[in-house]
Structures are given as structure tokens and as C-alpha cells.
Amino acid sequence: xxxxxxVILETDVNHVYRLLELLASLExxxxxxxxxxxxxxxxxxxxxxxxxxxxxxxxxxxERYSSLLGESEEKLVVRGETLKNVIExxxxxxxxxxxxxxxxxGHIESLEAEKKRLEALTGLAxxxxxxxxxxxxxxxxxxxxxxxxxxxxxxxxxxxxxxVLAATSLAYGVYPASPGEKLLLVVYRPSDRxxxxxxxATMGLRELVPPRELVEAPEEAxxxxxxxxxxxxxxxxxxxxxxEKLVSSKAGLILGLYELLSRIAELFSVLETGLVVGDRVxxxxxxxxxxxxxxEAAGKEGWLRVEVTEPGDDAPRPPxxxxxxxxxxxxxxxxxxxxxxxxxxxxxxxAATFPLFFGLMFGDIGHGAVLALLGLxxxxxxxxxxxxxxxxxxxxxxxxxxxxxxGEVFGFHMALFPGYEPPLSLFAGDRxxxxxxxxxxxxxLLAGVVHIALALVLGIYTRLRRGDYAGAAAGLAPVLLLYxxxxxYVASRLAGLPAWLGEAGMILLTASPILLLTASLTASRLSGxxxxxxxxxxxxxxxxxxxxxxxxxxxxMRLAILYLIHAVLTSMLARAWHAIGLLSLPLLVLGNAxxxxxxxxxxxxxxxxxxxxxxxxxxxxGSGRPYRPVKLSGRxxxxxxxxxxxxxxxx
Numbered sequence: 001x002x003x004x005x006x007v008i009l010e011t012d013v014n015h016v017y018r019l020l021e022l023l024a025s026l027e028x029x030x031x032x033x034x035x036x037x038x039x040x041x042x043x044x045x046x047x048x049x050x051x052x053x054x055x056x057x058x059x060x061x062x063e064r065y066s067s068l069l070g071e072s073e074e075k076l077v078v079r080g081e082t083l084k085n086v087i088e089x090x091x092x093x094x095x096x097x098x099x100x101x102x103x104x105x106g107h108i109e110s111l112e113a114e115k116k117r118l119e120a121l122t123g124l125a126x127x128x129x130x131x132x133x134x135x136x137x138x139x140x141x142x143x144x145x146x147x148x149x150x151x152x153x154x155x156x157x158x159x160x161x162x163x164v165l166a167a168t169s170l171a172y173g174v175y176p177a178s179p180g181e182k183l184l185l186v187v188y189r190p191s192d193r194x195x196x197x198x199x200x201a202t203m204g205l206r207e208l209v210p211p212r213e214l215v216e217a218p219e220e221a222x223x224x225x226x227x228x229x230x231x232x233x234x235x236x237x238x239x240x241x242x243x244e245k246l247v248s249s250k251a252g253l254i255l256g257l258y259e260l261l262s263r264i265a266e267l268f269s270v271l272e273t274g275l276v277v278g279d280r281v282x283x284x285x286x287x288x289x290x291x292x293x294x295x296e297a298a299g300k301e302g303w304l305r306v307e308v309t310e311p312g313d314d315a316p317r318p319p320x321x322x323x324x325x326x327x328x329x330x331x332x333x334x335x336x337x338x339x340x341x342x343x344x345x346x347x348x349x350x351a352a353t354f355p356l357f358f359g360l361m362f363g364d365i366g367h368g369a370v371l372a373l374l375g376l377x378x379x380x381x382x383x384x385x386x387x388x389x390x391x392x393x394x395x396x397x398x399x400x401x402x403x404x405x406x407g408e409v410f411g412f413h414m415a416l417f418p419g420y421e422p423p424l425s426l427f428a429g430d431r432x433x434x435x436x437x438x439x440x441x442x443x444x445l446l447a448g449v450v451h452i453a454l455a456l457v458l459g460i461y462t463r464l465r466r467g468d469y470a471g472a473a474a475g476l477a478p479v480l481l482l483y484x485x486x487x488x489y490v491a492s493r494l495a496g497l498p499a500w501l502g503e504a505g506m507i508l509l510t511a512s513p514i515l516l517l518t519a520s521l522t523a524s525r526l527s528g529x530x531x532x533x534x535x536x537x538x539x540x541x542x543x544x545x546x547x548x549x550x551x552x553x554x555x556x557m558r559l560a561i562l563y564l565i566h567a568v569l570t571s572m573l574a575r576a577w578h579a580i581g582l583l584s585l586p587l588l589v590l591g592n593a594x595x596x597x598x599x600x601x602x603x604x605x606x607x608x609x610x611x612x613x614x615x616x617x618x619x620x621x622g623s624g625r626p627y628r629p630v631k632l633s634g635r636x637x638x639x640x641x642x643x644x645x646x647x648x649x650x651x
Contacts (some may be wrong), residue, residue, distance in 0.1 A: 474522075
């Protein structure tokens, strides 16, 4: 894996786009802020603002039409002579796309507004009620001393409204309207205006102001509105179909332009968190050593000054190129946290032990084959799913391995080869074997001992790597001796192992406190800290480790327990087959599908728990920064800068 260095880059403001172009083409520069915010030159800020504004517009578009965009795999290809050409092309494409969609949306909005106006003529009141009310309103307009208001009333409140109005001096009429509603016409004198307003507020009345044409010529207005409403509804359906077709056909362009503009905005943020001093621009960040040569070449051309320094503890670590380890790093390890620069990366160990533990809990040839095929399908389906596909496929393969060791195929106990006796089969005939169950528990505990011991070794190595020699010698080394010695001694007593292993264990148990005392006193002398303070801290860690390691080791028994649960559940399905034959086929299919879905999830959770708690807590903090270099190309877009590829020194 390539190492990381910290670089400080300085150039003239006239070469800003050239610098960003170079950093984007390397796809290896991770910026480190020099300031919270830097005021950019006016011409750069204007362009940045346009990029951010159009990216926000595309994001809103994607949120509105996410169901139409789906999971488009189409990739937008953008070619340009320089980065500025690419930015201008992306801005022009985004503006044209947004204007085209917004024009259709505006047309739809105008049709919807017209539809609402027409529905005010035809839908808010039934034909008879609307005409009657309109005629009444037209007659009332000729009277100077009377006023009228029209309300919509819920039919459930009609009786109460009638009762209250009957107790007043107001005149009113109730007319049929839409289902569940009635039209209420209230006639009152100007002096009763406050009374009407109180009734409106307390009775939950909704005022309705009818269109003018309904009042003046109700019959003709409703007839024409009916015809026009049908035309508008058809036009509205056609406009919506056209919009859906446009968005669906341009899904790749929408997603590609949004991703490109978002990445361009990230490039501008490199400048915003840098420094602009006069006509000089300074940025800082991390870069892999293999990409440093391109920066040094730019420095020799004279337009860029490059200063290389040692990386700090917060430097990000570039991912491994191994796809297997990378899958477990991104989808398992990073759930805990990415590693710091001076931390041991647990991803290689996780890649080896995670599917192993999963297979032990889920041992079945048939079930493992289903998972392996599912993982292969995910791997081939989409690039984003490849990591998950690798993990699931490996877990399935290890399930098949343990299925061979247990002789299980979809719950049926089979002799896979003539004379073959599965060593991990839990059944002797149709009954559980206590001896085989003890063997499964022993295998689980052995896996736990190796896993925990490896974690302690990695913990010692991590402390040595950080220069914490006292912590390694007085902290974890005595604990490792104690744990190894205790395991050997207990195993020789309980498991019938050779006596010399127990004797070796006693030697390690004796050496552990001696090393603790010696290392603590040495650390006290070298550091100048009082011996009792150093020794007291080491003894406390030592005592806590005894309890912690014992509980951690016993926790690995869950491997055997889930293996037992899996074997018992699948054997119940097999017994149903032996009892009623083909009639049990639906039960067999559904039962195995349920076991694969639920128990694979349980096995995944338990394998994750063993790694996150029992294993990684011994040496891993996960406090590093994710490695996210600035770049232009991504899942939905590929950018080809001809100037960078062809003639880097002439722009």
C-alpha cells in the first residue's frame, strides 16, 4: 500500500484552474483545511456560485422525481480541453436541462390552476345547487341593505348549524353540494357582520367565493366549464406523461450532471479552505507518494511551488487495492471507524475470520450455495454492490465448507462420500450427540482464544509503533502471557491435552506478574513518574483484563450455539419430509427460505459483534479520516481532460 505525505501547494491566482485540474486528474489529493473560509477572487466566486446553485437545483429535481430516475447505470461522458471548459459545459447543460423541465412544470402548474378554477364552477357544488345559489346571489346583489356570504358545511355539522342559525335573526338556505358537504347561504344586515364572523369562527364554516361568471350566467358558465374541464384534464394528463418521459429519458444526464457539479463544488471548496494572500493561492492536503511525481513535475515547470512534509496523525490512509480486503474494510471495518495513520488495519484479519465465523454458525452446503450465488449475483449486478457481493459470496463458501464438515444439505444429514463420517455433525442418527456438541463448543472456544490472542499481539504492536513502549511492556505484554498461560493450563486440565502444555502454561503465568513488575519499575525510572503510580495503573489494567478476557473467551461459545440452533431447525424440516414426503415440499421450501433469511442475518450480527467488541477493542480505535480524494469522475460521470492527458505544460 502506498504511503501518504502532506503537501503545501502555492501558485498564482491566474493558475487556479490549472491547479484544480491537476489535483482532480490525480484522484489522490485529500484536502486539509488551512482556514475556515477564504474570500475567493470575484471571477472564481461567481463561477463557484453558479455551480452550487445549479447543483442545488438538480438535487431538488432528483428528490422530486426519484421514482422516475431509479437506479440508472448510464454514465455521462464529458470531454474538454481544460477544467474551465468542462465547468462551462456542465453549467450550460444543467441550465438547458432545468429550463426544459421547468418549462413543462410551469405548463402543468398553469393547467392545474385552470382546472381548479373550472372545478369551482362544476365541482364545489352540484349542478342544481350551484345554479340555485348563483341565482340567489345575483338577486341579492341588487339589494343595498343586505349582504350575503356562501359557506361550505360538513354534513355532520348541518343540524347544529341549522339550530344555531334558527336562534338568530339571520336568513339562510342550505343547498346540496359534493358528497359529505353542503352549501350554506347566509343573508344578513351590515350591522350583523360581527355575528356572522363569530359563527364562521366557532362553527368551523369555510367561506366560498364563487367565480363571477357563475353569478352572472350560471347555466351557460357551468356548461362551458364542463367542456373546458375535460379538455384541461386531458391536456394535463398528456403534459404529465411528457414530463415523466422526459425525466426518464434524461435520467443518466440528470444524475451525471448533478454528480459532476457536486464534485466541481468540492474542488472549489479546496480553495475556500485554503489561503488567498494577494495574488497567491495556498492549499494544503495529503497525497499518496506515487502521485507526488506529477506535482513535482508541475513544480519544475515553474507555475507551482510544492512543499512536502511528514503527515500528521490525522492523515487519511489510502485503501488497499485488494478487492477482497477492501470489501471488508469498507462495509465491516468502517462501521467501527477508519484506521488512523499509525494504527494497525484490522481489515485483513476481518477478511479472513469474519466469513470463517459466519460459516461455523451457518454450516450447510445448500444454504451456503444459495448465499454464494446471491453474492455472485450482487457482484455482477452493479458496481456499488460488489463489496457486498464479495462478503456474501465468501460467507456462503465458508458455510459450504462447514456444511461438508457437518454433512448438512438443506437440513438433510448425508454421507457425502462412501465411508465419510462428518467430524462436526451434531447428530448420531436422529438424536443429538453430546460428544459432538462438546466438540463444537471446543472449536468455538479455540477460535476465540486464537482471535483474542491475535488482538493482544496487534495491541502490543500498535503501542510499539506509537512509541508507547511502557504501555506495551507493562500493559498488554503481561496480559498476553497471563491469557496464553491460563488457556494452556485450563486446556491441559479439562481437555486432556499433554501435561507439558499445562507446565508451559504455569511458566507463562509465573512470568506474567514478573514482567508486569519489572516493566512498570523500568517505565517509572525512565519517565520520572512515581513507581507506585505506574505500578498501580498497570495492576488495575491487569486485574480488569482477567475478568474481561474470561468473558470475551466465553462469548465465542455463541458460534456453537447458533450452529446448534441452525442444525436443529433444519433437522425439523428434514423430519417433516421423511414423515409426509412430497406433501411437505411447500413447508420445506418456505422453511429453508426463512432459515436462510433470518439465521444468516443473526450470524452476520454475531460475527460483527465478535469482531467489534471482543477483537477490535484490544488494539483499534477507528479514529482516522476516510480517504476521499477530490476527483471529477464518479459512478454517473466520466470526465476526460485532453489538456491533462496530452500536453500538461501548455495551457
